[in-house]
Amino acid sequence: MDSPGTALRRGKKIIFTSPFVPAEWIAAHGLVPWRMTSGGSAFCGGSGAPPVSVESGVCAYMRGFINEAVSDPQVLGVVLVTTCDQMRRGADLINLRTKVPCFLMNVPSTCGTPEVSALYAAELERLGRFCVTLGGKRVEPERLVSILLEYDINRRMVLARQNDLSAGDFARELQFFGENGKVRDENFAGLACGRPYAGSVPVGFIGGPLTARQFDLFDVFADHGAEVVFNGTESGERAFPARLDLRRIKEDPTGVLTEAYFRAIPDVFQRPNSGIFAWMEKAVRSRQVRGVVFVRHLWCDKWHAEAERFRAALEVPLLDIELDGGRMNERVRNRIGAFMEGLR
Amino acid sequence: MSLCLAERALGPVAVPRQITLEEWDEAYERAGSLEPRDAGYGGLLGRHVRSGNTRLARLQFDNSFAALKLWNFLLTEEDRLRQARLAGKTLIGAMKDLGTVPVIACAYPDLVAFYPDGAWWLPCLLEDNAGLLAIADRLGVDESFCPVRAMLGAFVSGEHFPRPDLLVCSVGATCDDFSAIAQRVEGLGHPVLWWELPQRREPEPGEKAALLPGGARAGAGQVAFVQAELARVITGFTMQCNVKLTDRMLAASIHQANKVRSCLAELRRAVFTAGLAPLPALELLVAEMLALHYCSDRAETLVVLEELLATVRERTGRGVGFHGRDAVRVFWVNPVADLKAMNLLEECGGRICGTDYLFTHALDQIPDDIPPLEALARVALADPMAGTAQERAQRIQRDMRAFGSEALIISRIPGASHCALEGEVIREIVTAAGNCPVLEIEVPSVCDPLQGTLRTRLEALVETVRNQRKER
Structure with a gap:
């Protein structure tokens, strides 16, 4: 993983696609939230192979999103969520094949208990710390x-x-x-x-x-x-x-x-x-x-x-x-x- | 038992062999009266074929009575469940967590847990002659899903296990196929108690780390969360049977579970590290599966495993076994949808020396020096599917070194949402780490049409390893 200083020079975009990632929380940490809609293309990057090169058995939306997000010249970090297997494994591939910092946010599948709401809230705090490690600011009320x-x-x-x-x-x-x-x-x-x-x-x-x-x-x-x-x-x-x-x-x-x-x-x-x-x-x-x-x-x-x-x-x-x-x-x-x- | 009785009946004394079902039944007819205590489930293997498990007729079996007992125990689970129902016990359908919830259920005097997930193997065992996949097809769950869709068919047909009194299913960091199909099961009118298993993560700065069985770590906050989720499961059980669970009862259940796990660990070690394989891959796979929910009888599971272990020790002591000393030592990743594939590997010159069938957390010892529910929370979080593929690969590498594995086979499950990418990551990491050939294959529920291709690929792997040996 890059040092925060190196990462900052790339840009300030925190790219995500899940609706369960609150853009305003990232913005409050001084970074640029970018909810990316995958273009549906295979890979936008320049040289090298795309992180997700497998096609069979792999969701095309996930493949497109991961490949486009990590090849965005302004990307500072990528946020994925645990709501599906494919995105979870997409995070594995980002970490294995790229230097783009990736945050995998636990979004609970069950709802209705105070414990899972508290888990989501705790994940927001963790996301905030991720933003800070990438050069973001601590939240000012x-x-x-x-x-x-x-x-x-x-x-x-x-x-x-x-x-x-x-x-x-x-x-x-x-x-x-x-x-x-x-x-x-x-x-x-x-x-x-x-x-x-x-x-x-x-x-x-x-x-x-x-x-x-x-x-x-x-x-x-x-x-x-x-x-x-x-x-x-x-x-x-x-x-x-x-x-x-x-x-x-x-x-x-x-x-x-x-x-x-x-x-x-x-x-x-x-x-x-x-x-x-x-x-x-x-x-x-x-x-x-x-x-x-x-x-x-x-x-x-x-x-x-x-x-x-x-x-x-x-x-x-x-x-x-x-x-x-x-x-x-x-x-x-x-x-x-x-x-x-x-x-x- | 100094020599296995079937061997006596079959002729060549003290020679472990793989035999067909027909040979087994003939041997049984000759030696069956000598069959050890069987707790009421022993008998001819052929009767399971007549009740629909036609795939058995195409498999090769170990010729020991311990193996016969193992098969009979596995294939009579439905009978035990129906007897439990008649005896007034409460049936818990545990789903997806693979190994944790049954330990809780076993702590209650009148709960019996089983995994409807086991229907995963029905399309293989029954060669789909029960039409379970066709039922799933009709419900819109087609072949793009993994074979666990047979579970949906089994719930609809109601023929392969009794309807559970309570269904409990872990969700979150689990596989999409299962989560989707379990939701469909609930949609058919089977209420589910869902509990959350979050994606495992490293402790945050300043957060206490919790060591998990198997060597992974998690944040203490995650352990506390899963502990609270399991407490919800316990509340559900208590409401079902009106018995309050104490820490003492749970600790006693963990103690018994650990006995099973210890025995299995010793069995695996003995098989993987022996010069000659003292037990074939297929029987060891079935033995590992017993750790999940004990085929609805934990005490008998221990008996079955201890007899297998005794057979293995006896064979190892005599220096006899299967496949020859030059068999290629293979580490196998993921369960195979068709049991026949395990035979096939051995026919091609391989033997199993290490496994990760996606439930390593059901094999590791449960900590007994911490509060029992916390211990089970740690077990649940140790699920290989709850962590990253990188962590899984690390454990695979560690175990490969421990067991002296020479090659890795990643067996993809057809349609499974996690396999394509997970296999890719594991393959890349293991390949990068050293001179170990890695083969990725996909095994459908009945692999006969692909057998030629599979055989060629397995033989090529075996040949590669043998060439590497010569170069060393």
Whole structure:
């Protein structure tokens, strides 16, 4: 592992992709949190082999994320979480094959007991110490409060844009926020900025993370007359934390973050994972969708195993799409077309 | 027992041999009346084939009565579970932790623990003639998952183990396949008591370190956390059977567990370090599995293992064994989905001298000089799957040196979420450390279609080691 001084010269980005890593906590330590959406490419680095060169049996999202994160010229450190095997082993490969400092954060799979909440909070403290060893600052209470407030406000502002943007553009907006911690210029520069036409068919998305390339999915659905009215993938609003409890920020910042992130974000890895079913059922009901799109990556067992349960739990049709990291192939496009035809 | 009885019946005196199931049954017919005490589960091996375990007919078995007893004990577990249910005992389905929860369950007078995970081997033993994988397929859990998906089929069919009164499953730093499938089991209406096993980490600066069985370390805070999780499991057990568990009861259970582990440790050492292998790989694999939950009868497990150990000692003392002295000494990583692969290695000129079947923490001694629940928390955290692949590789290297292993085989489990990357890390570390050939293979539940390829690769490994010997 590099000395902190050497590491600092590389940049200040702490790169992560899990929604369970609070960006504001890293920012409060004086470093740059960068929630990376994998581009879906194999490797962005220059010379040498990518740390994850295995393809068979390996989740393409994880492979893309690890390889892109460690080859980012501005990377100071990478934060992975324990919510899936693939990311855990990805941390092993980063440590074995690169000099990029890697922090593996325990995000408990069980929830509902004070002990696991305390474990998550303790992991935040450990993450803070990791940031300090990389040249970050110790948290100053006043600064922490202002950063947490800023993130909380910006997050609400981003979410408020959902009604003004197409699903694809909203996904890109969320990606921008994840990378920069702030909202894009008011004129939505760079976005196509348009809502689907009236009479479109409302559908919802649920599933794991999407690569940036896979945001095209939303456009393909739009082309087939769909309006994606909720994005329950890991790249969408489902993975947004709850509002921070402003009253407790000063005396218990890690407790507040634990409530907003660990206890509020529903996910498929949780045991039991009834929370994500409740989230989806509520979204389907409140937004009156006529179909649900279930997206998962090849080799992602935790999402894959639940496809049939989601199908059984829904009163509307479900389309199960397996992605391999790249752009959609014709077969997927045809299935989308057939699915949408059935919904009209 | 000075000579094994089956050998007497089979002819050549005092010659350990691998024999077919048919030969075993013939020998048994001739010598069966001399079979030692069997606690009611002895008899012809062939009866297990007739009840569906057709894979047995394709395996080669050790010809000692100790091995026969081992097989019969393994293959009659379902009967014991059903008898326990009839006797009014509470059945605990322990899942995933492999070795820790059964020690707690055994501390209670009327709890019997077993691992539904054991269904992992059903597609092999039954050659999938029970259609368990087809059931899993219908539930959307296809061949992209590891063979533990057979457990889902077994819960649906209800034919391979009685429905447990309580299911307990560790999650967190465990494998995704299992976690996903256990969640599906719960979704079928089998409530699960989930407990958290965090990823093991080194102590933080200023944090007290806890030494774990097997040599790894963890932060004391993690041990305290897992201890609290296991206390939740105990609360669940207490509610089931209305018996309050004391430290004394738990310490007594640990003491008994350690007897089993000691015996097994001695058995492994004796087999791995002998000049001639005194026990084949297949029987040793089955013996190691007994440490997980004692096939639902801990006292009898000890009897079975002690008889195996006596046979091994007797053979070693006489200088007899299997495979010849030039057999290549192989360290095997991960359990094989098809038991036949262990026979195959030996047919190709190899022998097992060291193993990590993903449950080394079930083999190590449980500390008995600290509070018993803390000791079990340390055992749970010592799970190779809870740590990094680097730590696992380090232990493998250490054990390879101790047992004189000359080659490493990493056996990938088809569909398992951790294998592809973990195997890569272990291979890279072991290869970088020295002149030890490493072979990565994947063994499906029934490996017959791949047997030619597997044989070629195993033979190539054996040949490489023999060439290295000549060069030295």
